[in-house]
Amino acid sequence: MEGLGDRAFRRSLSQTTGGLDEACTEFIRIPGVAPPLEAHLRKSAARLTGAAYDCRELGDTPLAAQLMGSDAGFLAAATAHLAGTLGAQRIDLNCGCPANTVTGRGAGSSLLRETALLHACVRAMADAAAAHGAVVSVKLRAGFNDTSDFERNLAAVVDAGAALVTLHPRTRLQGYSGAADWDLIRRAVRLSRVPVVGNGDVTSACRARELHALSGCAGIMVGRGAAQDPLIFRRIRAAFGRGPAVDPGSEAASIEAFVRSYYQELTRAPLPRSAKAAGGRTETETSRFRLGKLKQLSNYLLRADSRMAPTLAAVLRAPPDTDSDVVLERVVHCVRDFWAGPPQALLVDTFSSRNTYDGPTQRAIPEQAGCCL
Numbered sequence: 572m573e574g575l576g577d578r579a580f581r582r583s584l585s586q587t588t589g590g591l592d593e594a595c596t597e598f599i600r601i602p603g604v605a606p607p608l609e610a611h612l613r614k615s616a617a618r619l620t621g622a623a624y625d626c627r628e629l630g631d632t633p634l635a636a637q638l639m640g641s642d643a644g645f646l647a648a649a650t651a652h653l654a655g656t657l658g659a660q661r662i663d664l665n666c667g668c669p670a671n672t673v674t675g676r677g678a679g680s681s682l683l684r685e686t687a688l689l690h691a692c693v694r695a696m697a698d699a700a701a702a703h704g705a706v707v708s709v710k711l712r713a714g715f716n717d718t719s720d721f722e723r724n725l726a727a728v729v730d731a732g733a734a735l736v737t738l739h740p741r742t743r744l745q746g747y748s749g750a751a752d753w754d755l756i757r758r759a760v761r762l763s764r765v766p767v768v769g770n771g772d773v774t775s776a777c778r779a780r781e782l783h784a785l786s787g788c789a790g791i792m793v794g795r796g797a798a799q800d801p802l803i804f805r806r807i808r809a810a811f812g813r814g815p816a817v818d819p820g821s822e823a824a825s826i827e828a829f830v831r832s833y834y835q836e837l838t839r840a841p842l843p844r845s846a847k848a849a850g851g852r853t854e855t856e857t858s859r860f861r862l863g864k865l866k867q868l869s870n871y872l873l874r875a876d877s878r879m880a881p882t883l884a885a886v887l888r889a890p891p892d893t894d895s896d897v898v899l900e901r902v903v904h905c906v907r908d909f910w911a912g913p914p915q916a917l918l919v920d921t922f923s924s925r926n927t928y929d930g931p932t933q934r935a936i937p938e939q940a941g942c943c944l
Contacts, residue, residue, distance in 0.1 A: 572597070572794045572795060572798070573597065573598075573668075573670070574867060575864075575867050575868065575871075576597055576794065576797075576798075577597050578596075578628060578836070579833055579836035579837050579839075579864070580798075580868075581594045581596075581628065581629060581634075582628065582629065582832075582836050583832040583833040583836055584797065584801055584804070584829065585629045585630065585632055586832055587801070587825065587828040587829040587832050588801040588802050588804070588805060588825050588826070588828075588829050589804065589805060590803075590804030590805035590807070590808050590814065591804040592632070592633075592790075593632065593633045593635065594629055594632060594633075594634050595634070595635040595637050595663055596624055596634065596636050596637050597637065598637045598638065598639040598668065599624070599636065599637060600639055600640065600678075601638050601639065601640030601642070601645050601646055601649050602640060602642070602645070602676075624636045624659060625657075626657060626658040626659055626660070633660060633661070635659065635660075635661040635662065635663050636653045636657075636659040636661070636662050636663065637662075637663040637664075637710070638650070638653075638662060638663070638664055638665065638696070639664070639665040639668060639673065639678050639679055640678050640692075641677040641678050641681070641688060641692065642692075643688075643691045643692045643694075643696075644695065646664070646692050646695055646696050647695035647696055648699070650662045650695075650700050650707065651699040651700075651702065651703065653705075654699070654700050654702075654704070654705035655703040659705060660704075660705050660706070661705060661706050661707070661708055661734075661735070662700055662705060662706075662707050663709065663737075664692060664693060664696060664707065664708070665678075665679055665710050666679065666689065666710060666712065666728075667679065667710045667711060667712045668680060669712070669743040669744075669745075669746050669747075674743065679743075680712050680715055680743035681743075683711070683712060683714055683715045683724055683743065684715045684720075686720060686724055686727050687727075689724060689727055689728065689731075690727040690728070690730065690731045692731075693707060693709060693727070693728045693731035693732060694731040694732055696732075697731060697732030697733065697734075698732070701732075706734035706735070707732060707733055708733055708734060708736065709733045709735075709737070710737045710739070710770075711724060711725065711728065711736060711738050711739070712738075712740075712741060712742060712743055713738070713739075713740045713741060713742050713752065713755050714742045714743070715742060715743045716742060716744045717742060718742065718755065721758075722758075722762060725738075725759055725762060725763060729764060729765055733765060734765055734766075735765060735766050735767075735768065735789075736759065736763060736765060736766070736767050736768070737767075737768040737792050738755065738756050738759050738770060739751065739770045739771045740752040740753060740754075740755035740770075740771055741771060747795075751770075751772040753769065753771070753772075753781075753782055753785050753786055754785070756769040756771075756782070756785075756786040757785055757786040757787065759786075760787045760788055766789035766790065768788060768789060768791065768792050769783070769788035769791050769792070770792040770793075770794070773792075773793050773796050773803075774795075774796045774799065774800070774803075774914075775796070775800070775806065775913055776803070776806035776807045776810035776913075777810070778796075779791050779793075779807045779810060779811075780810050780811070783811075791807065793807075795871065798871035798872065799872060799874065799914055800875065800913060801826060801829040802817055802822060802825060802826070802913075805817050806913065819912055822910060822912060823906055823907055823910040823911075826872075826906050826910050827903050827906050827907060830868070830899070830902055830903055830906065831899070831903065833864075833868065834861060834865070834895075834899050837860065837864050838857065838861070857895075858896075859891050859895070861895040861899075862889060862893060862895040865886065865895060865898050865902065866886055866887055866889070869882075869883055869886045869887070869902055870883070870887065872906075873886070873902070873905060874914075875914025875915065876909050876910070876911070876914065876915075878908075878909045879905050879909050882901055882902065882904075882905040883905075885901065886898055886901060886902060
């Protein structure tokens with residue numbers, strides 16, 4: 572979800588299809604500093620997080636802030652700034668990202684190899700958050716190369732003061748390949764004295780009910796499933812009796828509204844560094860930026876039905892100088908013509924397709940046969 576689950580994506584979901592109870596920011600990188608001078612930490616934390624978090628971003632829907640780093644002092648300073656100055660009520664520590672560029676710097680899922688450091692980071696953040704009436708949560712994977720430290724890491728973050736744990740039951744080595752081992756979520760629920768949120772391969776309301784029935788998890792986090800079906804949160808709410816069923820006759824219109832909203836939000840999104848270096852937000856740079864983001868979204872959204880394949884291929888092949896407005900209309904027309912209810916449970920594995928691991932890569936995860944609402 573890196574590069575896709577950003578402010579534009581969150582706001583578009585919230586304002587159109589809706590249904591989510593809470594959202595979380597993309598991770599805010601918190602690099603280590605040595606020696607960790609307190610004044611420098613506070614100043615740096617404010618600089619790093621000030622433009623990346625707005626507690627009012629989604630109106631009444633809570634927005635947690637997500638940090639990623641491995642320096643306990645720096646993480647504590649950033650937590651204090653987010654909670655004390657910016658009003659964050661929950662700050663999440665990312666211990667799940669498997670990217671080589673992240674783990675190579677000791678952050679993300681690399682913390683799963685150093686339980687003592689993991690404990691120290693969570694304790695520092697929890698103390699800083701508590702001073703401002705906020706709480707800390709932790710996003711865990713099942714382990715780094717294997718699950719041998721799974722229970723030890725879970726116990727460490729709970730003992731350190733985490734108020735909530737989200738578990739993605741794959742190892743770092745797996746990336747996003749293979750199937751998520753939901754039985755590990757069941758084990759975590761049994762072992763933890765704080766709520767456990769299940770994550771991984773939730774592509775439909777049926778899958779959400781299956782995960783809850785198997786594990787007893789306190790909540791469900793959806794990532795890639797929301798990019799493939801922006802109505803998934805409303806479907807899940809209906810499946811648990813917390814909202815009305817989605818009207819099949821209005822689905823295509825709802826998805827179109829989401830896509831158009833997302834496109835408009837991109838106009839206000841910050842451009843990448845390459846565009847800034849080229850002289851700022853020109854019309855050409857804005858179009859190229861929106862085109863790239865539309866390609867990302869379409870790679871998930873338009874795989875829902877094989878009839879959308881020609882449009883998806885055309886969108887992904889569009890050269891950089893293609894008018895992004897034209898591509899938007901292609902996507903919208905495709906949705907109007909072919910969107911027909913909940914998509915098949917197919918998880919696009921764009922991360923593992925870009926990265927090499929020692930284990931096998933499986934880029935599509937089919938839903939269990941016979942599952943329906």
